[in-house]
């Protein structure tokens with residue numbers, strides 16, 4: 001928790017839950033990426049947190065933006081990014097949306113099959129395309145595995161098709177899975193990429209770019225390597241597979257850019273037990289899966305939860321959200337340690353919540369409002 005967030009929470013009282021994001025941390029993260037991967041352009045993955053203050057800051061620092069919809073493109077433009085600094089990185093786009101993106105000036109598109117290439121060739125002629133290759137997402141806490149990308153040999157055909165259709169076969173992309181604690185997994189994807197570069201070069205098509213995706217972690221309960229370690233390991237893999245002909249590279253950090261910049265202040269609504277003998281407490285918060293903590297799905301992301309009583313004796317609890325839906329349980333399979341002295345009405349702080357919280361919040365399920373957000 002930063003002093004600025006601490007001071008903000010103390011100065012303003014709120015009948016939460018509320019997310020507070022410290023822009024100083026986002027700025028530090030941006031510079032850390034720029035320093036760790038000095039020859040790589042940063043495309044912030046807007047979906048992680050599209051708050052205008054964050055986009056304004058990053059646009060001002062020179063960041064580019066990875067977007068997934070026309071609305072996200074408009075948000076990046078509104079922040080001051082010119083269209084050359086925006087990629088339409090979703091492999092699943094309506095043709096009408098591609099046409100709108102083209103009209104807004106966007107010329108860089110992701111694809112993973114020929115049908116998507118055809119849409120772009122029809123309504124965004126002459127644009128650059130990069131083909132996403134499948135990546136297992138192994139080891140990632142929030143894998144993005146099968147839904148996006150195609151097999152590497154198919155990627156070569158997709159890009160040949162793009163070339164034949166008058167598009168610029170610009171390069172490749174992959175995503176090693178979000179919250180990827182192991183920087184060495186980029187190696188296999190870069191090996192496959194180098195083989196595709198070679199295959200296409202033999203057919204007279206020179207690719208120029210590799211999009212290294214996101215996956216850079218934020219610290220939750222377990223320690224993770226720093227961004228410097230990612231930079232070094234990825235650079236070594238690039239050297240290994242491309243020698244001294246390393247192509248242009250870009251990264252698309254989302255979680256790693258904003259995750260640790262945000263804290264949610266929430267409140268304990270109820271503490272109860274399921275029977276008189278049951279030792280396990282159920283702790284119900286005013287935040288759950290439907291108003292910000294969707295990434296607790298399958299207990300994948302385990303957030304640090306701080307209370308004012310953390311020096312006291314701890315005991316394992318089930319933690320649940322406030323709605324009348326039984327899937328709105330955050331941690332049960334692996335119970336969570338909370339202090340025995342925790343009381344109804346106490347505030348708790350949920351750390352590492354700057355990414356993938358506000359926009360995952362329902363518009364009003366059960367009458368609970370969407371997660372409030374303050375960017376300071």
Ligand SMILES: *Cc1c(COP(=O)(O)O)cnc(C)c1O
Pocket residue numbers: 045047048066089090175177178179213214215216252253254255256
């Ligand atoms: C979501 C997404 C990202 C961001 O991933 P993080 O793991 O949050 O860094 C990057 N690229 C694409 C294409 C995405 O869909």
